[in-house]
Amino acid sequence: MGFLHDLQYFSLAMASLLICAVGVLVFYFWFSAFQLNLKLQRNGFSGPPPRFPMGNINEMKREGEKASHGAPLAMSNDIHSTAFPYFAKWRLSYGKVFVYWLGTEPFLYIGDPGFLKQVSNGVVMSKAWGKPTVFKRDRDPMFGKGLVMVEGDDWVRHRRIITPAFSSGNLKAMISLMVETTNKMLDEWTGQVNFDMHEINVEGDIIKNAAEIIAKTSFGMNHQYAERVFEKLKAMQVTLYRSGRLLGVPFGRLVYLKQTLEERKLGKEIDDLLLSIITARKASHIAEPPKDLLGLLLPDNHVNELLGKKLSPRELVDECKTFFFGGHETTALAVSWTLFLLAKQPKWQTLLREEIMEVTGGEPLDFTMLPKLEKMGWVMNEVLRLYPPAPNVQRQVREDIQVGDTIIPKGTNIWIDLVGMHHDPALWGEDVNEFRPERFKEDVLYGGCKHKMGYLPFGFGGRMCVGRNLALMEYKTVLSLILTRFSMSLSPNYLHSPTHLLSLRPSCGMPLILQPITPNHP
Ligand code: HEM
Numbered sequence: 260m261g262f263l264h265d266l267q268y269f270s271l272a273m274a275s276l277l278i279c280a281v282g283v284l285v286f287y288f289w290f291s292a293f294q295l296n297l298k299l300q301r302n303g304f305s306g307p308p309p310r311f312p313m314g315n316i317n318e319m320k321r322e323g324e325k326a327s328h329g330a331p332l333a334m335s336n337d338i339h340s341t342a343f344p345y346f347a348k349w350r351l352s353y354g355k356v357f358v359y360w361l362g363t364e365p366f367l368y369i370g371d372p373g374f375l376k377q378v379s380n381g382v383v384m385s386k387a388w389g390k391p392t393v394f395k396r397d398r399d400p401m402f403g404k405g406l407v408m409v410e411g412d413d414w415v416r417h418r419r420i421i422t423p424a425f426s427s428g429n430l431k432a433m434i435s436l437m438v439e440t441t442n443k444m445l446d447e448w449t450g451q452v453n454f455d456m457h458e459i460n461v462e463g464d465i466i467k468n469a470a471e472i473i474a475k476t477s478f479g480m481n482h483q484y485a486e487r488v489f490e491k492l493k494a495m496q497v498t499l500y501r502s503g504r505l506l507g508v509p510f511g512r513l514v515y516l517k518q519t520l521e522e523r524k525l526g527k528e529i530d531d532l533l534l535s536i537i538t539a540r541k542a543s544h545i546a547e548p549p550k551d552l553l554g555l556l557l558p559d560n561h562v563n564e565l566l567g568k569k570l571s572p573r574e575l576v577d578e579c580k581t582f583f584f585g586g587h588e589t590t591a592l593a594v595s596w597t598l599f600l601l602a603k604q605p606k607w608q609t610l611l612r613e614e615i616m617e618v619t620g621g622e623p624l625d626f627t628m629l630p631k632l633e634k635m636g637w638v639m640n641e642v643l644r645l646y647p648p649a650p651n652v653q654r655q656v657r658e659d660i661q662v663g664d665t666i667i668p669k670g671t672n673i674w675i676d677l678v679g680m681h682h683d684p685a686l687w688g689e690d691v692n693e694f695r696p697e698r699f700k701e702d703v704l705y706g707g708c709k710h711k712m713g714y715l716p717f718g719f720g721g722r723m724c725v726g727r728n729l730a731l732m733e734y735k736t737v738l739s740l741i742l743t744r745f746s747m748s749l750s751p752n753y754l755h756s757p758t759h760l761l762s763l764r765p766s767c768g769m770p771l772i773l774q775p776i777t778p779n780h781p
Contacts, residue, residue, distance in 0.1 A: 289311050289312070289363070291363070292309075292311070292360070292363035292364075292365070295365055295668060295670060295671070296309065296358075296360075296365060298666075298668045299358050299365060299367075299668065299671065302665040302666050302667070302668070303664075303665050304356070304357065304358045304367065304665070305353055305357060305358070306349065306353050306357035306358035306359050306360075306368070307349055307352075307353070307357075307359055309359075309360035311363070312362060312363060312508050312509055313362060313505075313508055314359070314360025314361050314362045314363065314364070314507060314508070315345070315359045315360050315361070316360075316361060316362065316504070316505065316506075316507075316508065318345060319345040319359075320504075322344040322345040322348060323344060323345070325344065326340070326341045326344040327341075327756065333755070334603065334749075334755050335692065335755075336600075336645045336646075336682075336692045336693070336694060337682065337692040338645075338646070338678065338682070338757045339678050339679055339682045341756070341757070342650070342678060342757045342758060342759055342763065343650075343676070343678060343679070343759065345359075346368065346370070346676055346679055347679075349368070350370060350679065354371075355369070355370040355371035355374070355679070355683075356368065356369055356370070356371050356374050358671075359674075360507070361393070361506050361507035361508075362393075362505065362506065362507030362508035362509065362511060363507060363508070363509060364391070364393050364506075364507035364672055365670075365671050365672060366671075366672045366673070366674045367667060367671050367672065367673050367674065368674050368676060369673060369674065369675050369676065370675075370676045370679035370680055370683070371680075372680055372686070372710040372711070372712035372713040373710060373712075374662070375675060375712050376710075376711075376712050377662045377663065378660060378662050378667065378673070379712075379719065379720060386411060386657065386658075387656065387657055387658050387660060388654040388655070388656065388657065388673075389410040389411075389654065389655045389657050390407075390408050390410060390653065390654065390655060391653050391654070391655040391672040392655060393506060393507050393672070394408075394506075394653060395408050397499070397506055397512075398499065399526075400495060400499070400522050400523060400525065400526025400529075401492075401495060401496070401499060401526070401580065401584060402577065402580065402581050402584070402585075403573070403574075403576070403577030403580060403581075404573065404574055404577045405417075405574075405577040405578045405580060405581030405582075406418060406421060406578060406581055406725065407581050407585060408581075414722075416570075417570070417574070417578065418721075418725065420555060420556065420570065421552070421555070421556070421578070421725055422725060423555060424477070424550075424551065424552040424555050425725060425726060425728050425729055427728075428550075429550060429551070430626070430728060430729060430732055431626045433472075433476040433729070433732070434624070434625065434626050434732070434736060436472065436475050436476050437472050437476070437732075437733055437736045437737070438623070438624060438736060438740065440468060440471050440472050440475065441468055441472075441736065441737050441740045441741075442740060444464055444465075444467075444468045445740060445741065445744050445745075447464075448464070448744075448745065448773060449744070449775060452745075452773055452774075452775055457772050457773055457774065458750045458752065458770050458771070458772055458773075459770065459771060459773055460768040460769060460770050461595060461598055461747075461769050461770075461771050461773075462591075462592075462595040462764070462765055462768050462769035463768060465591045465594050465595050465598075465737070466587065466588060466591040466592075466595075467486075467489065468591070468737070469586075469587035469588070469590050469591035469594075469733065469737075470485060470488075470489040470492075470583070470587040470591075471485050471486075471489075472587070472733060473582065473583060473586040473587045474488065474489075474583065476551060477551050477552035477553060477582055477583075477586065478536055478551065478552065478553045478579065478583075479536075479540070479549055479551060479553065480536060484532065484536065487532060488529060488532050488533065488583055489583075489587075491525050491528055491529050491532070492529060492580075492583065492584050494525055495522055495525040495526065495529070496584075496760065496761060497760075498518045498521050498522045498525065499522055499761070500760050500761065529580060530576050530580075533576050533579045533580065533583075534572075534576055536553070536579075537553070537557070537572075537575060537576070537579070540553055540554075540557065541557065552579075552582055553579065556570055556575055556578055556579070557575075582726075585726065586726055586729070588648070588761075588762050589648040589649055589730065589762060590648075590729075590730045590733050590734055592646070592648035592762055592763065592764055593639065593642055593643060593646075593648050593730070593734055594734055594737050594738055594741075595764075595765070595769050596642050596645070596646035596648075596765075597638060597639070597642045597734075597738060598741070598747055598769065598771060599749070599753075599765070599769055599771075600638075600641075600642060600645070600694045601638075601742075601747065602747045602748050602749045602771055603694070603749060604694060605746070605748075607638060607694075607696065608742065608746060608747070610634055611634060611635055611638065611738075611742055612742050612743070612776075614632060614633070614634045614635065615632065615635075615739050615742060615743060618631045618632055619739075624736060624739055624740070626732075629731075629732055629735045629736070632735050632739065634696065635735055635738060635739070636699070636703070636731075636735075637696035637697065637698075637699035637700055637703070638696045639731065639734050639735070640696070640699040640703070640706055640716075641694060641695065641696040641698065641699060641706065643716035643717075644681045644706060644714060644716065645681065645682075645692070645694060646757065646763055647677045647678060647681060647716045647763060648716075648762045648763055648764075649677070649716070649717075649718070649724075649762060649763075650676075650677055650678045650759055650762070650763040651674055651675055651676055651677055651678070652675040652677065652715070652718050652719075653672060653673060653674055653675070654672070654673040654675075655670070655671070655672045655673065656668070656669055656670065656671045656672075656673065657669060675715070677715055677716065678763070680712075680713045680714070680715070681713070681714065681716075683713065685709070686708050686709045686710055686713040687706075687707070687708060687709075687713075688707075717730075743776065744775060744776055745773045745774065745775060745776060746773070746774045746776055747771045747772065747773055747774075748771065748772045748774075749771060749772070750770035750771055750772050752770045753765075753767075753769060753770050753771070754766070754767045
């Protein structure tokens with residue numbers, strides 16, 4: 260009897276303790292969010308009112324659902340209001356700079372390049388700005404402490420070690436592998452077309468092709484290994500996106516516990532696969548080891564020793580993951596969106612085919628020919644404007660930043676809306692949503708944008724994309740090979756619904772109708 264009594268007391272005490280602990284945590288999260296909101300308001304930043312503990316997530320979900328159930332986009336390039344409907348709506352009420360909340364995390368939305376310039380001016384990029392802690396935690400299985408997420412002195416060290424991998428000598432050596440891999444994909448397309456299967460989901464194949472290219476050129480991986488890493492990364496991306504929907508909400512990941520555990524498991528499996536590649540390379544003892552990305556990252560590399568502290572085994576794996584993921588999807592999406600736009604505008608297909616013929620003279624493509632493909636460069640820039648594969652850039656303020664009379668308080672996250680800026684008529688004019696590559700003819704860097712920070716497909720400042728030269732080279736190589744062998748039109752089964760799944764992608768793939776080009780039927 261006495262024992263039961265004690266047990267009752269004990270259970271009651273534990274329950275009270277638990278309630279108190281939850282109360283303290285709730286108060287802590289709510290109170291710190293409330294205080295930060297107050298500071299932001301005092302500094303003149305307004306925005307949609309947040310609700311504890313979801314912030315503005317519910318409204319974002321509602322707007323997203325409304326947009327996806329609305330009238331189809333009718334192939335329009337005016338994608339901001341459908342891919343990011345909540346931002347489009349809030350811009351109307353609060354302007355191009357406002358605060359919204361993911362859970363208890365405040366995000367300063369920036370869609371105004373003038374304001375962005377002021378914020379980034381004089382800021383030591385790697386010190387006063389970091390990457391949002393909430394994303395670092397969430398995307399840890401994908402990027403870990405790789406270059407995309409590291410900060411401060413670690414970022415400087417990683418960036419110095421990695422940059423030489425993109426020297427023109429190294430890039431030059433990659434082109435033959437790119438051509439070989441892409442031709443394999445195109446042979447498969449030819450096989451399908453010969454069987455009268457003219458409709459091909461090009462996006463899926465181009466993404467796989469790009470993954471194989473990065474696997475071979477940067478890590479010397481064979482096809483089977485590349486496919487395994489690729490499948491697991493893809494699965495992780497889907498899982499991450501699902502569990503990321505309560506981002507910033509205290510204990511939000513517990514709601515998606517199954518996905519969180521799945522994500523961890525996939526992360527560990529990818530780590531093991533990459534570790535085995537690293538171990539095999541270390542054990543290979545070749546007289547002249549390849550100077551690819553993996554070769555440069557390995558700890559006994561002379562370059563690393565000159566730079567001081569080497570990368571730890573954990574950092575090495577994270578860097579490999581970062582490059583495997585970051586290095587294939589963005590470029591592949593740029594090519595896919597290009598095929599979509601060229602399918603709609605056959606005139607540009609013809610112009611590019613003529614340019615390719617002029618530059619190559621019908622000979623196989625080589626590295627020296629790529630810079631001469633000028634029109635293709637304009638097309639790439641225009642595609643990256645309308646459909647930037649990396650649709651936003653995020654930062655977190657590590658120290659108070661003074662902008663004019665206002666202060667952005669320490670701890671505020673920053674969300675730079677590239678899609679919003681790239682589709683802003685005030686910056687580009689009334690034809691902003693038209694595909695007009697010639698706007699880059701006169702102004703090859705900014706396409707006539709009224710503000711230099713209004714066009715940022717590769718980011719800005721010290722953290723600008725380290726792989727942009729590789730991306731440019733791969734884009735031109737893959738696109739030239741495709742255009743030389745096929746012409747394309749849109750399939751009636753294509754549904755135009757660009758969506759945000761870490762990158763900006765077509766939500767239902769990209770089925771195109773392909774016709775082989777024969778010398779007699781260009
Ligand atoms: C069309 C293709 C590409 C686009 C549009 C793109 C876009 C971007 C953007 C916007 C950033 C800045 C992110 C930020 O500031 O937070 C970035 C950074 C980065 N990109 Fe790319 N990227 C592309 C291709 C590549 C390729 C091919 C690689 C590697 C092989 C790569 C690796 C990286 C890495 C490692 C960073 C982080 C750099 C740093 O923080 O120092 N990207 N990219």
